[in-house]
Amino acid sequence: MGFFKWLYPGMRIKRWIFLLTVGLVMLSLGLAYLLVHLYRTQPFPEFVAAVTLQFIDRPVRGAIFLTAGIAVFLVAFWRLNHSVLSAVIPDGTGNLVDLVYNHRQRQRGPKVVTIGGGTGLSTLLRGLKEYTTNITAIVTVADDGGSSGRLRREMGVLPPGDFRNCIVALADAEPLMTKLFQYRFSEGSGLDGHSFGNLFIVAMSGIVGNFEQAIRESSRVLAVRGQILPSTLENLTLCAELMDEARVEGESKISESNRPIKRVYLQPEHPAAYPEATRAILDADLVVIGPGSLYTSVLPNLLVEDLARALIASDAMKVYACNVATQRGETDNFGVKDHVEALLRHLPGNPIDYILANDKVGAVLPSHWQVTQVTSGVEDVEISGVEVVQADVVDPKNPLRHDPKKLAQALMRLFYDRADIVSGSRSGDLGESGREARIESA
Numbered sequence: 001m002g003f004f005k006w007l008y009p010g011m012r013i014k015r016w017i018f019l020l021t022v023g024l025v026m027l028s029l030g031l032a033y034l035l036v037h038l039y040r041t042q043p044f045p046e047f048v049a050a051v052t053l054q055f056i057d058r059p060v061r062g063a064i065f066l067t068a069g070i071a072v073f074l075v076a077f078w079r080l081n082h083s084v085l086s087a088v089i090p091d092g093t094g095n096l097v098d099l100v101y102n103h104r105q106r107q108r109g110p111k112v113v114t115i116g117g118g119t120g121l122s123t124l125l126r127g128l129k130e131y132t133t134n135i136t137a138i139v140t141v142a143d144d145g146g147s148s149g150r151l152r153r154e155m156g157v158l159p160p161g162d163f164r165n166c167i168v169a170l171a172d173a174e175p176l177m178t179k180l181f182q183y184r185f186s187e188g189s190g191l192d193g194h195s196f197g198n199l200f201i202v203a204m205s206g207i208v209g210n211f212e213q214a215i216r217e218s219s220r221v222l223a224v225r226g227q228i229l230p231s232t233l234e235n236l237t238l239c240a241e242l243m244d245e246a247r248v249e250g251e252s253k254i255s256e257s258n259r260p261i262k263r264v265y266l267q268p269e270h271p272a273a274y275p276e277a278t279r280a281i282l283d284a285d286l287v288v289i290g291p292g293s294l295y296t297s298v299l300p301n302l303l304v305e306d307l308a309r310a311l312i313a314s315d316a317m318k319v320y321a322c323n324v325a326t327q328r329g330e331t332d333n334f335g336v337k338d339h340v341e342a343l344l345r346h347l348p349g350n351p352i353d354y355i356l357a358n359d360k361v362g363a364v365l366p367s368h369w370q371v372t373q374v375t376s377g378v379e380d381v382e383i384s385g386v387e388v389v390q391a392d393v394v395d396p397k398n399p400l401r402h403d404p405k406k407l408a409q410a411l412m413r414l415f416y417d418r419a420d421i422v423s424g425s426r427s428g429d430l431g432e433s434g435r436e437a438r439i440e441s442a
Contacts, residue, residue: 109134110285110415113316115231115301117143117162120292122169123401124321125226127408129170135226136280137166138307142238142266142300145252147184147194151202158211158235162297163228164197167215171222178222212274229280231301234271238300240264251296255329263346264295266303273306281307284316286415289352291321291402294339295330299346311351317415318351321407324358324393325400326371336374340383352386354418356410358402359390373399389414 053061109132114124117140128135141158143149148159168178181197197218205214215228238251243260254261281287289311290298302308311318322339326332331339336357344350361373373394391410395403 111280111283111316112136113138113280113284113287115287115289115298115307115311116140116292117297117300118292119165120290120297120321120323120402121162122165123404124288124291124407125166125169127404127406128411129172129225130405131408131412133225135170136277136284137170137226137228138231138277138280138301139163139166139228140297140300141230141232141234142236142251142296144237144250147198149252150194151198152235155202156235157202157205158230158233160198160201161195163215163218163230164195164201166228167219167222167224168197170219170224170226170228172225173222181222227280229277230274231277231304231307232271232274234268236271236300237267238264238296239267240295251300254296255293255327258329260332261295261330261342264299264303266300271304273304273310278306278310281310281314281316284314286411287311287314287316287318287351288411289318289320289343291323291407293327293330294323294334294342299343302343302347305348308347308351312347312349314351317353317418319354319356319411319414320352321356321393321402321411322358323374324402325373328371333372334374336388339374340386344383350383350386352383354414355386355388356393356407356414357388357390358393360392360394371400 049055053064056064111134112128112132113136114121114128115138116124121137121139125135125137139162143159143161144152146161148161151157152159164181168181171178171181181195181200183196185191185194185196201211201214201218204217205211208214208217212230212233215230219228237249238254240248240254240257241262241264242248242257243262246257246259248254248257249267254264289302292298302311320340320343322336323331326334331342334342336355340352340355344352358374389410391406391413393402393407393410395401395406
């Protein structure tokens with residue numbers, strides 16, 4: 001068994017290469033025996049002796065044919081590798097074995113559920129897809145602004161914008177296809193402001209008969225790694241009660257109110273959770289809440305009561321990825337502690353095991369942005385059973401956003417360091433050095 005474990009350190013390709021090599025050797029030996037038999041029993045024309053180098057000693061002949069065989073094998077293997085990669089990878093770069101290895105490792109990665117919406121969720125997904133294909137993105141359906149809001153009102157569909165962003169983030173398709181999905185019309189009667197991806201999803205919904213199947217089919221078009229699910233199929237309105245007791249209806253109007261938010265709630269108040277989303281949470285190894293707009297992207301999902309209860313009941317490791325910057329009109333002057341307290345005020349219990357906070361601060365932002373990096377409150381977050389973990393997760397080119405690779409690395413390192421992983425469970429028995437190599441190499 002130990003020999004086959006060496007052949008199978010996480011994928012099956014080596015055992016098949018080994019078996020292929022054994023087959024070639026056996027085929028060569030069989031052919032050699034046949035040729036020796038014919039050579040000894042059958043007369044051959046004189047030119048055969050010249051072709052087979054009979055005038056050279058046998059050891060030298062053996063070395064010549066062995067060298068030529070190795071050279072031909074290497075050339076053939078290199079050209080095969082190049083030909084296959086040209087079909088799989090547009091630019092033909094990379095190595096076939098590495099490509100298959102990474103694909104197998106992602107298939108064996110942990111079951112990760114992400115909860116949120118907006119650019120925060122798509123940023124997270126863009127990084128996570130390098131570590132696992134077992135991803136489920138649970139997306140808010142409360143968006144009522146821009147192209148999504150118009151399609152929602154005019155066509156009676158769920159808002160497609162956040163779903164489109166998630167599809168593009170998880171896509172394994174050619175860059176041109178992802179650019180096409182994100183293309184936004186800038187002129188035209190009725191088209192101005194719409195993105196092609198939104199229209200594509202709505203059109204697919206009309207073809208297949210429902211929105212959730214349209215998301216599945218659209219995901220197939222772009223070869224998405226994972227699945228994307230709505231938190232609910234009901235037509236929701238996100239409402240907010242402000243600190244001055246005023247009330248605001250509509251997700252797009254909440255941040256525009258520019259006043260401190262006391263709480264947010266849904267209309268209708270008790271929407272039914274999408275069953276597959278609930279099952280994904282209960283079956284997950286890791287659940288990541290956020291990042292994203294706290295009140296308008298993250299909380300609308302958790303206000304779906306069945307999802308909140310599933311989150312509390314789940315045995316998965318649950319991490320809240322705190323935003324790296326405040327958001328104007330929603331979280332002005334918030335620190336880490338303020339984000340967490342606002343989140344927990346809306347939940348029937350505390351599902352969070354870890355808080356992932358950025359520790360790379362100090363960027364000077366223009367005053368007219370009216371936002372700041374989330375820097376305060378880490379040391380003050382004292383919640384029973386919750387640990388604060390700090391890491392450099394900020395995008396150096398945009399201090400208001402997470403860096404996809406840094407964020408995914410921090411989450412995977414946290415998962416592998418803290419999770420109770422046993423042989424054959426969750427992400428597999430990789431060993432400490434194997435897990436660290438995967439995190440660093442992705």
